[in-house]
Each structure stands twice: as structure tokens, then as C-alpha cells.
Amino acid sequence: MKKVTVQDQGVVEKTKCHAAAIGVAMKESVYPLTATVQYPRQRKKMPDNFRGYILFDPDKCINCWECAFICPANAIRMKEAPNKKYYPTIDYGKCIFCHFCIDSCTDSALRTTKIHDVAYKDMDEMVTLTEEMIEPPEIVREDTKLVEYLIDDKDLQMKKTREVDNLFVDEVPPSVEIPVVSQCIDGASCIGCHVCEYVCGSGAISSSIANGVMNMAIDTDNCTGCGLCVKECTMQILKLVRK
């Protein structure tokens, strides 16, 4: 578990903070009822790894369905795309922002953003289609503008910030290399149904027939260790083992 800590600030930084606090108090005495963050004109800085709006990269998706299987709120539905692959759609009416989908995504096709203020007009609109998850959501304004926003592509959050605190979390890279690969533990029991080959999204499993003998091979360099073949093998002879 990562502990949320406050940065150890130097004397200068501490003095600045005190001055800022006194400033707020002064401001409050001149203009009463303005001490809290004036959302949306002021915005809090979100910590790294903040669990916000989820983005999706179809090029990285290997179609393993792990996100849909793991979702405890059953918010993820897989829908068929024109290229015959199945991609996730998220129903934000159900999503509890646990981000298990992102943690379980083997090829980091899903990633988090710091965008947290997305508004919908009705429940149907909350079902976010795959196309809408590729890019950060568009900012649509209907009010008379008091503040302007933009989405920072690098940090994936809405900008119009005034630093209020210095919360930070140790950053974890979103995808560490998975140290397992699929291997066959009982080749003689294989029935040669090719199901593993069909489900493998990374093309690591190959087969060839010569002289009445079928040769199956798993390319350990291409295997992402997603475990889809292990799950689908009807004879239960594939296992994930450490590289």
C-alpha cells in the first residue's frame, strides 16, 4: 500500500505557506465567504495515479476481456468493433472507480487520467462507448464563461490550477513487465483443437502440420502472460510459469 505523505518543506516554503494562509485570512476579512476553493474557478491539484476518467488505446488491446471479468460493479461490457475484435465500454452509472480494470490490463491499453468532473445529462449518456474512450472528453460549455479550461495532454487533467496543497503519491509506472509465460505441462494430452491459438491476441501460439504430426509452439518472447489460453484450454494442460 502506498502511503500518502506530505513533502518535507524547507523554511522558505513554510514561510510562503504561512504567508499564503495569512493572505487567505486577509482576503476573507475584506471579501467574506471566500476561504474555500472556488471551484470551478480554482482547482485542486490532483495527485499522480488519481483514479479518474478511463482512457483506452485499441492498438494495445489484446482482447483478453480481463477488464470485463474483473469489474466488481459489472460496469464494463465488451462490444464488437468493425474489425471483429471486442473492446470495452464503460457504464459510468455503475463504475465505482476502483480501477481494477486498469490494474488488470495486461498491455496497459487502459489508463487513468486526472479528469474527474465529467457531467452527463441522462443515464443513457453514461454508457461510454469505446470511441469516446480513446481521446479525453471534449469540454462543452453552456454557461457564461468565468474561467477557461483546457485539457493538458501530458498530465491528462483539466487546467486552471492554483496550487493549494502539495499532496503527492510515489509514482508507480502503469505497467511493469509481467514475468510469466504460458507453457504446456502435458503435451501428450493435447487434443490439437487450436483454441489456444485462436484466442491468443499476441500471436504467440503457432501450429504446423507435417507428416501426420501437428507441431504446436509457444513463442515465449511474444507471450504477454495474459493467461487467456490457460483459461480456455479444454484439457487444462497449459499453465502460467515464471519466465
Next chain:
Amino acid sequence: MHDADIKACEEVIEMATVAESKWEIKVPDKPLKDKVYFENLKSVVIDTEICSRCLTCASVCPGGIIVVGDKVDFPDYETKCLDCGACVRVCPRFVYEPLSGMGSSTAFIAGRSKRFAGQDGAMVTELIVSAMEMGIIDRGLFAGRNENWETEMFHVCDPEQLAITTLSGTKYTFADVLPELKKAVKFTKSGVGVVGTPCIVSGVRKLQQEYPIFREKVKLVVGLFCTENFHYSAISQYLCDKGVDFSKLVKTDITMGKFIATMTDSEVKFKVKALEEILPSGCNVCCDFTAVEADASVGSVGSVPGYSTISVREAIAVKILDYIKEKGYAEFGEADPGQLGFLVGHKKKRAENLKK
């Protein structure tokens, strides 16, 4: 490092040494070269009406799409068949060499269980439960039935489950044993015990011959003496016409050439020969009465009423019987293998049907 961690590491290392990234599969021959394997099976076994409905094919079919009704079928096999050849590899009748006789029986014993009540001596139950107590197996497959006398499979992991009275008794209808065996093999830790008619025993042996996973996990195969078996739809219709009320039916039995259906208040009797019109075509060519490939076969023929005849073949069956004797779970007596001769001969004649 904790002991548990070290153990886990060792396990992983061990697994890594066993696992391989390349392996070979023998591809079976196709009589019809350009057709999928199921079509080959269909033309050789199903359409020639020698299919015994043992369901070995359905149990290995990776898609699980082989449908089991009265007849084995595969809708849309042209497009849906994965063409792996597993069904052809395991079908006991694809290359059919009819078995008959007594097999390699070393002894015939009559026995009656003191612990369980069954139709005759309840020795099938006794064998499986004793094997479970000895730790040879941790799961036994039994064919039970529902109120309408349709067969249902039960996984028995604890002798207490045998309090279900519908597990004992003869049903005379096909049971889907082998698809359940595949599931049992998945769940079991030490081994599975299975009971079945001669065709099912042949299916199990064929699976064991082809796939090591079954050799490793299926430890005990008990055969049943079998003259024929019936499709549920056919026999239920026939018995209804004869005036059998399934809600009152207690027991079905064939003795001395007569089919006896015992109900709570009455009995319906008729000659077994009358059932020939609904005899499944697969049974019509079967010559195996005693399940010659089983570790031990059990049936009522050859011993006095209340006792079951056990035909002992493999060492494992001898070991279990010794255990039963030692614990005093059953009474034993003399069996008369001569009585079996008539039925063995009767079934042998059916080989002529195959030639036709």
C-alpha cells in the same frame, strides 16, 4: 524467507522444468480426406448405426458442441467443427474390434455389502466407497435419477451423500457419464472412480490410451454386466403403454428373461424379448456382456438373490476387495461363472449383426 515462500518458489521452479513451449500431437487419419473429422465420425459410426452412445466424443469435444440426445449429433458441424480429430481419436467404435467373453478375470466372487442397501448386493457402491476410504480416489461418479426416472450424474465425494436412495438400483437408460468424468478429472486431487456399462468402460479406456491426463486421474473403473440399454424416450413411452406409473415406480429389474417394474402397489412383468423393437441400434452389435476392460465388473447374474457377482481383473480391484474383507464391510460367497456363459454367448451372436 518463510518456509512457505521457499516451498512456493520450489514449486514454481519444478513447474518450469516440466513445462515446455513446444509439443507434438499425432493427427488421426481421415477416411474422408476433405471433410471435417466429425463428418468422418458421422459416416463411420453414427450413420452406420453402430454408435453406442457412450459419449466419449462429446466429453472431449473442445467446443462442447456435440449434442447428446437419443442420438449423438452436431448441428452445423461444417462451420462449427474445430476439426481437431479428438472425437475420432477416442471413439471406441471408429475402429471397432468387438470384445466379448470374460476378459482377464482372475476370480469370481459373490458379495453383499453390510453397509449399503442396493438392488442386489450393492457391491458397486461398496467398491467405490472403500476405494475412497483407502484414499485411492476422492470422487466417485454415480448415475442417479429424477422423479421421472431420467438419469442424472452425481459426484460423490463423501459416503454420506449415498443416503440419496436414487443412486442405487438399475435404470436401463443411458447416462451421460463421460462428460461428467471430464469435469471430475478437472476437480479431483487424488483420483476418480467411475461406474459404467461396457461401452462406457471402453470409452474410458480409449481416453486413457490417448490422453495421459485420464491415465493419471481415473484410478478405478467398475463395469456393469449389461445385455442392453435403452433410450429414455423409447423405454418411458413403452412402460407407460404397459401401465407403469413413474411416480409410484420403485425398482426395475431383469431376471430370468423377464422385465419387472415394481411399483408401490403393483408389478408389471413382461418378456425382455418384447423390448427388442425399441433396442438401440448400437446395442444390437455389442458383444461385451461383462465389461471386459474394467478393473472389476459387477452384476447380479451368477449369484443367489441378494448377492452381486464380482468379476475381478486388475490388481487394484483385488486390493480393494482385500480391504473390504479386512474391515468386514461385506459378506462373501461362491459365485457361479457358468450362469454368465449363457448371456455372454447370447451377446456374442450379435457380432453377426455387425457383419450385416
